Amino acid sequence: MTMMQGDFLREMSERDEKIKSLVNMGFSEDEANEAIIRCGVDADICVLVDSVSASRVAEDCHSRNLSDHQVTDRCFNSFGGRKKARLMEESRKKRKRYGGGGQGNRPSLDGSDEDSMPLPNPMVGFNLPGYSGPSVTRMLSKLDTGPPFFYYENVARAPKGEWAKISRNLFDIQPEFVDSLHLCAAARKRGYIHNLPIENRSPLLPLPPKTIFEAFPHYKKWWPSWDTRTHLNCLQTCVASAKLTDRIQRALVSSSNPPTKSVQKYVMDECKKWNLVWVGKNKVAPLEPDEMEYILGFPRDHTRGVGKTQRYKSLGNSFQVDTVAYHLSVLRRMFPNGVRVLSLFTGIGGGEVALHKLGIHMRVVVSVEIGEASKKIFKSWWDQTQTGTLIEITDVKSLTNDRVASFISQFGGFDLVIGGSPCNNLAGSNRHHRDGLEGKHSALFYDYVRILNFVKSAMGGRRM
């Protein structure tokens, strides 16, 4: 075999390998091929994913703009349009209830939302950092744009129809679905509804590590070739036990080298389910809290000072900072003197950390958070990094409209109302009470709506 033939074969197998990976990620073979042509066969898998996504975003532009025109229409007939949408929704539901046929999962063309709100694939939102090309544009009605600006977040994979409901309560604005996997080393599929401009966004620098190995190069040493993960799954609130590490180690030790297919499958299933990484010979373990902080974009030791369980829980519930910061980055130019923030369900302060990292001064933050551990974490971060005014409120129910009114007159209004309401009753991991938006915890969404609407009406369109 000649040298050239050898190179050729090596290149072919590398190409096949990468195509296979891309196909596994949900791209078509054609898309994978085109990306490799654009970027070269040596390009990192991550770069290839970006390339495919970018070309999809560009192609999507046309069709997406169609639906944006629906939104534009509401500039001229905002109220009537919404009412019509609601009526159509009702009649559609009735059709469904009484067994009428129908195409189902297609977004309708008249601006009304169907029950199902399809998630984009790839889940890249309106655009992502690193793309120079034209992206999605959207036009919001005058009534919907700030001030105040608002930013709402929750899990993308809520039960069917729940995002349509959320959208309906937030001025029918289309959610922006993003999987943070495109920005950092772990997946995080989330929907964001906001009235921020989407042009001229800029990412936080330095860009976060985009693969497991970029984030944790030292784990390469123990990573077996048959574990082909490049990204972690969603960081959740619970982590695997030390006993599981033991069980997996025993299974590996008693198998061959490399392990049998069935052992490999067992190990990989557990690794994916529990988000385990290779920390030693035959040894997998969950991420440490500080590693989760790193992936999620928080400063090191951000959650130090509370118990480990609480750290995992509050981190699992939090924003991915780079993702949120990318969306919020447009505020920097608009508010050179800083922002007044109403922060609902603050948690460990993902939104505030994002603003801080963007260099946006927080003149005021009125923060609502009920968790003792989260409050402690957030307060200690605030005290060591911020100079603005912080007002802490425990229960969102106690933040009555009257109190909001008095804050508005005290501070002259709010520039940003931000928050992700509880996902407990929406999240797929919840076996017991996945009751949707009306569930015990997730129903607090309606307090977000109440308070946002009150702020909007109290500020009455005037600049304050």
Next chain:
DNA sequence: TATATTATGACGATGCGC
């Protein structure tokens, strides 16, 4: 020793993409 905190394992369904 009484109490508080932490660790562990059992517990499926949903909805998508293919």
Next chain:
DNA sequence: GCGCATCGTCATAATATA
């Protein structure tokens, strides 16, 4: 149909703290 991922909850045992 099949593979896959999923900001979780509960009861109980083990361990830490006073």
